[in-house]
Amino acid sequence: MVDLSVNLNGFKLQNPIMTASGTYGYADEYDDFIDVSKLGAIVTKAISIEPKKGNSGERLFETYGGMINRIGLENLGIEEFISKKLPILKEKNINYVMNLAGSTVEDYIKAAEIAQSAGIKAIEVNVSCPNVKQGCLEFGTNPNSLGHLTSEIRKIYKGFLIIKLTPNVSDIESLAKSAEDNGADCISAINTLKGLGVKVEITPDKKIKKTFVQGGLSGRCIKPVALSMVKRIKAVVNIPIIGIGGIANIEDILEFLTVGADAIQIGTENFCHPDITIKLINELTKIIESLNLESLDELKRKLRDE
Template structure:
């Protein structure tokens, strides 16, 4: 299907569709090339990269739950140096935008990673602040506005790339976090990251996940994500990338009506590896049926 109505310009990046592959669920993009053409993907947001290699958490890392899945992968990745040497040269050849997700333990480390990634082939950075600040006794960057702002400033000071800050939903008021990173210079916010959850093996009377708790994603989180996107979009002036439980084109349209300028699909990629293309097709067909010539016209058009 021709994509004449759903092309967008997100942070100066022209995209064929507003539907991206969410970090941690789409690998580095190359893993999905057997299932769909990358031109049918708005952007690939990479698996999270850290300053040093990480083996991830021991024990069970993924558990199915009603309406979704729990994961405690633990940011398993090869580290930034191996990523740039062995993965980026291939990933940057993909026929789509490539956004790199980064995590670190201090604001300075985030800045150092941003500087290393200020290279050709990286279109933007997505900053994962759902990480413990090792200098502050393990407080999560994403739950403290000052810590989140410090990370944002550090990254912005070391890169020319657009900076998207990915917000944690595990806070009292997500709009406070969004406004803090906007004031610190973020070019966009992405939300939501996973909700904290757990599962129990009643026979063993032990937690099912090796890390005890994990991140909940999938359809179960969609109503929460949609509400938070709507709240944040009404409080900030920067674009919002909406994600959390999107599985259909109707879900994607809901997020854009709520104020998201673009969307990302996560857990549903594991069920249907062609999800991004099929959701984009559905959005294009809906626009034609509704007489909408530019998908951007529906952003924030929710009537309340």
């Protein structure tokens, strides 16, 4: 039996395959396709204190090797998540992480308090949200703001604290370090890249129709950026890293493990292949067996020449 388990600084996964926030619902939405309890963990869609309707208009744009989304943090709010979705996760024995979004530090603090009292074991803090009190600059673009946010959440929340970094920065190292220094247990990276989808169509009556969708780019096309970010983060932090960005097959997973990821999340690829996660768990097991190894930890060491 191959041991695929991962111990992320105390948060245990039966295997390293997680699903990325916003691409997997809140609980058992993929139940028709796979047994969700077989995954390392699912990460919920971002949850805020109040329910949100999200953006109106075009929200998705298909692009070469990926997609652009501007869903705008549509979600059911933390109270409804706890009353309606959490019981499903518990009943079905699904390991989960709650992804948190907010517009002020106070929002995050309040959400962290609720998560703490509801017994939620792990949260992933989405720092790609605009900080309304600081000119709407994302929390995750300034190491001081990120450090402050992390330490305020850490004071309240005793569970497993993941800070999810945005790639829309030049100095990812300072941000990762700031999260670690202020109490994060783990870093996940990356969130989507800022992108613009443009479509120009000539209509049958010879008019020009233009569509613009400004949002977050995800999918296979972002993998090289994500690999680079994970490698740079690994060089400066000691806490575990969850690699995210364009993962679609077993080779991608090996690449992320090689550059320093301890676990991985699959996002956009779930939309094309809803059973991709289970396939990859099986393929990972076979790779480890084919190398005559017994565990994921041994594979990681081999990939990293340790």
